[in-house]
């Protein structure tokens with residue numbers, strides 16, 4: 455039996471991430487942070503048929519009298535839109551959700567981001583409980599309070615910082631996760647090693663086979679370690695005025711790829727978020743080497759680990775470097791002075807760099823590897 459792991463996220467609104475098997479049947483865990491009479495369960499068309507009944511049954515048993523409703527939307531990044539966000543708000547209105555109501559986000563990062571944003575906006579902010587069902591959502595998107603939807607012009611351009619009241623990560627749900635999505639989550643896990651801790655990259659290398667085989671303990675340990683890295687940084691910098699931006703390693707390139715591909719990710723021919731971040735991290739590591747900041751060998755090592763996890767490491771064919779560069783100008787790290795990138799000094803040590811020339815960025819995008 456895998457032990458329960460908990461991670462406490464400090465800050466002005468502290469909360470706990472609970473990581474264990476079978477939590478979606480655990481009414482006490484799911485409702486511990488509930489304050490009112492209303493809960494809107496938000497999920498997608500893949501996840502709801504698998505788990506929504508169980509979550510709702512457990513919550514109602516733990517809280518007799520709880521009024522629940524569901525908002526189930528089509529799956530996929532291209533659905534993380536203002537239109538679906540509006541529908542989610544309509545579902546809160548139909549439920550009659552009062553200011554002490556909660557939104558329960560049951561799904562991957564798309565659901566967590568959209569439901570979290572609805573929770574941030576309904577009556578200027580109600581409670582959000584994250585119940586992540588992808589590896590990526592367990593290790594990253596359910597923690598830290600970034601919520602958002604995409605615009606056709608850019609990823610996550612409309613959103614809010616709104617920390618959840620609780621994160622309930624049932625590792626058993628990962629058994630139904632498609633292989634490709636498991637690998638996508640591993641990209642964000644690798645990111646923590648890349649930016650904070652080279653020793654964690656060694657641990658991932660040593661446990662790669664176990665992680666790919668979904669060994670319960672290896673997965674739970676990777677989730678808990680990842681959440682600890684993230685909790686540490688968001689506790690001291692919720693609003694991304696400083697170090698939190700390091701979590702964006704690989705994302706300036708990655709978001710540009712996702713946007714250029716029209717968020718085709720999981721449901722189409724494009725890269726999903728984790729895959730785009732994998733490519734983006736390799737490009738960021740190469741840019742760092744080209745600028746003389748980091749050893750080229752570290753970029754090679756990062757690439758090898760990502761490849762071991764079956765992740766892409768090269769730009770997909772057909773994307774124009776100039777178009778990608780144009781997308782980056784709407785990246786949230788860009789400011790009036792221009793583009794800024796999260797680069798690294800080598801494995802385990804990232805930092806923000808400004809004044810990177812267009813030529814250097816285009817060279818990395820144009821060099822075939």
Ligand SMILES: NC(=O)c1ccc[n+]([C@@H]2O[C@H](COP(=O)([O-])OP(=O)(O)OC[C@H]3O[C@@H](n4cnc5c(N)ncnc54)[C@H](O)[C@@H]3O)[C@@H](O)[C@H]2O)c1
Nearest residue numbers: 500529562563564587588590591594595600627630631727
């Ligand atoms: N807020 C943050 O801090 C943060 C961090 C990282 C990523 N993100 C966002 O998260 C999103 C990516 O999240 P994701 O990778 O979880 O994608 P996702 O939410 O699209 O889920 C991936 C796919 O897996 C399916 N799925 C989910 N759980 C399942 C399960 N247990 N069994 C079977 N199928 C399941 C979904 O229906 C979907 O088709 C992106 O929009 C990204 O921008 C946000």
Ligand SMILES: O=C(O)C(=O)C[C@@H](O)[C@H](O)[C@H](O)COP(=O)(O)O
Nearest residue numbers: 594598600609610698701702705786
């Ligand atoms: O939590 C953060 O901070 C992150 O940057 C985590 C990223 O993995 C995540 O993809 C995030 O949504 C990106 O944020 P954005 O501000 O660049 O849209």
Ligand SMILES: [Zn+2]
Nearest residue numbers: 642705727731
């Ligand atoms: Zn990310």
